[in-house]
Amino acid sequence: MAYTVRRPNLTFWEKLYLPNIVAGLAITFNHLKKMLKGETKVVMQYPEEKWDAQLPEYYRGAPTLVTDEHGRERCVSCQLCEFICPPRAIKITPGSLPTDSKFAKVEKAPQAFDIDMSRCIYCGLCEEVCPEQAIYLRKDYAVTGESRADMVHHKAKLYELGGSMPGLVHKWNPDK
Amino acid sequence: MSTEVPLLNVQIDGVWLQFPKGTKVIDACQQAGKFIPRYCYHPKLSIPGNCRMCLIEMGMPKMTPDRKPVLGPDGKPEIGWIPRPQISCAQDVAEGMGVRTDSPMVKECRQGVMEFLLINHPLDCPICDQAGECRLQEFSVEYGNAHSRFLERKVKKPKNVELGPRVTLDAERCVLCSRCIRFMKEVANDDVLGFVDRGGFSTIACHPDKTLESNYSLNTVDICPVGALTSTDFRFKMRVWFLKETKSIDVNDGLGCNILIGSREGQIYRITPRENNDVNGNWIPDSHRLNFKYLRAEERLLQPTVEGKQTSWSDAVSAAVTKLKSAGKLALVASARLTNEELYLAKRLATALNVTIQDVLPRTGEPDGILIPADRNPNTSGARLLGATGETPGARLKDILAGVRNGSITGILCLGEDLLDCGFTHDDLAKLKVIVVTSILANPTTAAAHVALPGAGFAEKRGSMINIRGRLQRLNKAVEPLGEARDDWEILTDLLAAAGCVHSLHSIEDVFRAMSQDVPEFAGLNLGKIGDLGLQLLNKPETVTA
Numbered sequence: 001m002a003y004t005v006r007r008p009n010l011t012f013w014e015k016l017y018l019p020n021i022v023a024g025l026a027i028t029f030n031h032l033k034k035m036l037k038g039e040t041k042v043v044m045q046y047p048e049e050k051w052d053a054q055l056p057e058y059y060r061g062a063p064t065l066v067t068d069e070h071g072r073e074r075c076v077s078c079q080l081c082e083f084i085c086p087p088r089a090i091k092i093t094p095g096s097l098p099t100d101s102k103f104a105k106v107e108k109a110p111q112a113f114d115i116d117m118s119r120c121i122y123c124g125l126c127e128e129v130c131p132e133q134a135i136y137l138r139k140d141y142a143v144t145g146e147s148r149a150d151m152v153h154h155k156a157k158l159y160e161l162g163g164s165m166p167g168l169v170h171k172w173n174p175d176k
Numbered sequence: 177m178s179t180e181v182p183l184l185n186v187q188i189d190g191v192w193l194q195f196p197k198g199t200k201v202i203d204a205c206q207q208a209g210k211f212i213p214r215y216c217y218h219p220k221l222s223i224p225g226n227c228r229m230c231l232i233e234m235g236m237p238k239m240t241p242d243r244k245p246v247l248g249p250d251g252k253p254e255i256g257w258i259p260r261p262q263i264s265c266a267q268d269v270a271e272g273m274g275v276r277t278d279s280p281m282v283k284e285c286r287q288g289v290m291e292f293l294l295i296n297h298p299l300d301c302p303i304c305d306q307a308g309e310c311r312l313q314e315f316s317v318e319y320g321n322a323h324s325r326f327l328e329r330k331v332k333k334p335k336n337v338e339l340g341p342r343v344t345l346d347a348e349r350c351v352l353c354s355r356c357i358r359f360m361k362e363v364a365n366d367d368v369l370g371f372v373d374r375g376g377f378s379t380i381a382c383h384p385d386k387t388l389e390s391n392y393s394l395n396t397v398d399i400c401p402v403g404a405l406t407s408t409d410f411r412f413k414m415r416v417w418f419l420k421e422t423k424s425i426d427v428n429d430g431l432g433c434n435i436l437i438g439s440r441e442g443q444i445y446r447i448t449p450r451e452n453n454d455v456n457g458n459w460i461p462d463s464h465r466l467n468f469k470y471l472r473a474e475e476r477l478l479q480p481t482v483e484g485k486q487t488s489w490s491d492a493v494s495a496a497v498t499k500l501k502s503a504g505k506l507a508l509v510a511s512a513r514l515t516n517e518e519l520y521l522a523k524r525l526a527t528a529l530n531v532t533i534q535d536v537l538p539r540t541g542e543p544d545g546i547l548i549p550a551d552r553n554p555n556t557s558g559a560r561l562l563g564a565t566g567e568t569p570g571a572r573l574k575d576i577l578a579g580v581r582n583g584s585i586t587g588i589l590c591l592g593e594d595l596l597d598c599g600f601t602h603d604d605l606a607k608l609k610v611i612v613v614t615s616i617l618a619n620p621t622t623a624a625a626h627v628a629l630p631g632a633g634f635a636e637k638r639g640s641m642i643n644i645r646g647r648l649q650r651l652n653k654a655v656e657p658l659g660e661a662r663d664d665w666e667i668l669t670d671l672l673a674a675a676g677c678v679h680s681l682h683s684i685e686d687v688f689r690a691m692s693q694d695v696p697e698f699a700g701l702n703l704g705k706i707g708d709l710g711l712q713l714l715n716k717p718e719t720v721t722a
Contacts, residue, residue, distance in 0.1 A: 078302035
């Protein structure tokens with residue numbers, strides 16, 4: 001339904017329009033003057049200079065896979081992240097652990113785990129849904145590649161980025 | 177029905193309803209819309225009543241001293257409630273019976289049973305294949321507690337045990353419902369499973385001298401309500417919630433078991449039985465359900481070939497018809513594995529090409545007395561009805577072979593069979609002037625063929641088949657054909673058009689419509705009317721084992 005927008009009641013000076021431009025330019029020149037005098041510094045010379053040290057703990061960068069303190073890959077390829085992923089960036093080929101493996105009790109581990117970083121939207125749902133605390137969004141944000149294939153992070157790359165995360169759940173502890 | 181089954185009045189959650197005598201209380205409640213959770217109860221098996229999940233509160237009408245029911249103010253019998261819960265699976269409905277499925281006592285009972293069932297459960301849902309279709313998960317959410325009060329150490333039981341060549345057991349997940357034991361004893365007639373040990377250590381095990389190797393062993397995986405029994409073939413392949421389930425039928429024998437094809441992104445992962453009490457009940461043989469991998473085999477034909485060279489479809493089709501027309505006297509070897517639609521088109525093509533003799537290859541084997549009949553072709557009845565063969569399938573094959581050997585038959589159109597299986601030798605194939613063959617896989621005939629056309633497998637096409645009991649059933653498409661392979665009905669309509677026969681068959685529905693006009697048995701039918709469970713087309717009193 002159509003409705004009427006009340007126009008603001010402008011004063012005479014406001015109606016003149018030019019004084020406001022002058023006031024705006026004054027602010028700009030003030031900043032210019034401060035910068036020339038070296039009082040403010042707003043430009044960082046990326047990539048020589050980076051903001052990485054100031055990134056907060058909860059920063060959502062590239063998703064990665066992590067291992068536990070015994071070097072076991074935490075992922076058991078339950079494929080919940082593949083299911084939840086809104087842009088369908090994750091593709092997992094499930095596999096089983098060999099029976100002579102140190103972690104044979106876990107039985108299952110991913111054969112292949114690919115995250116297509118050209119699709120990933122850094123939403124963090126994979127981290128949230130993971131029942132094994134195996135996938136984390138870390139602080140890597142500069143994901144580049146020369147082809148679409150380059151933009152796919154395979155399992156080895158994901159573990160390289162993720163590293164080890166000790167002190168999480170211990171559900172596969174044989175005593176439990 | 178000849179004998180009238182009396183209806184009994186039963187009160188379920190305060191509502192009076194009528195059920196036929198002999199109905200189980202658990203089924204009556206389900207029919208009334210009050211689902212009762214259960215683990216051990218299965219309608220096709222005997223009733224042990226050992227899981228205790230289906231507890232309900234039950235009552236019988238109060239009686240006066242002269243055994244008349246006491247009527248309440250509403251004219252209905254007053255119910256005297258039994259103060260302790262009853263299992264609803266081992267209880268038939270009775271006149272005036274009262275059932276409460278959601279009273280505080282029932283809720284508390286279910287909660288208690290769930291808590292005990294989960295005491296030793298390993299909670300390994302992330303790696304468990306049953307996750308997503310697991311009754312423990314479902315009932316735990318619906319009737320159980322959010323937290324475990326169990327602080328002691330859980331009992332350890334054997335994991336990853338090979339019960340047989342196709343079934344793997346994880347005893348820690350088992351709830352000891354005994355469905356698998358009863359199935360093997362009562363349906364598969366191979367009593368190999370049983371409980372060993374006592375109390376919390378009780379587990380399922382095979383008889384010491386035997387393994388679970390029956391051809392029906394994978395049905396125990398289907399009826400297992402939890403993840404204790406898993407299919408070794410499907411184990412860790414794909415999570416069930418990704419699978420698209422397509423209702424179709426099995427094509428490995430004349431019965432045509434109803435199946436669900438589980439596929440994801442063009443890849444079939446598993447086949448499970450679909451309930452149809454007029455055909456296969458709830459079961460399917462292992463040999464049939466695992467026979468789908470040939471669709472992705474190395475020797476799959478992916479591209480039409482003319483004289484061994486890969487070519488386009490249009491060139492291959494016109495080359496096939498030109499060659500067949502110049503071949504002289506022709507014979508058609510069709511397959512009783514083709515659908516009715518394909519056989520109907522084959523017949524029209526045979527007429528257009530002046531084929532004088534045609535037959536299908538019969539396949540027989542020992543019936544197993546449970547589901548597998550002697551006839552191992554899925555559509556022998558359809559082939560007979562549509563004139564692809566005579567009363568005895570395969571009777572004319574030796575005439576065709578004799579004709580090839582004495583030189584009176586010089587061309588063969590072979591649809592979906594290997595001529596070597598039909599008694600031909602490599603010399604006979606070399607003698608023929610023209611061989612045109614459609615096939616799914618490469619075989620000696622496709623190697624010798626002048627034109628070889630890649631067709632579609634059972635999970636890649638729609639169509640209908642008639643089983644040995646005369647039941648018309650429907651195939652549905654679960655995945656796309658591999659490579660350049662095409663639906664067989666499309667190949668046949670193209671061949672038909674190239675042979676100079678004008679037609680307007682542009683979809684499988686068109687083909688069925690044309691067939692229903694030409695064949696009186698199909699009159700008034702279409703693919704939609706066949707339905708998921710099929711319909712009885714020909715009245716044949718044959719039994720499964722015939």
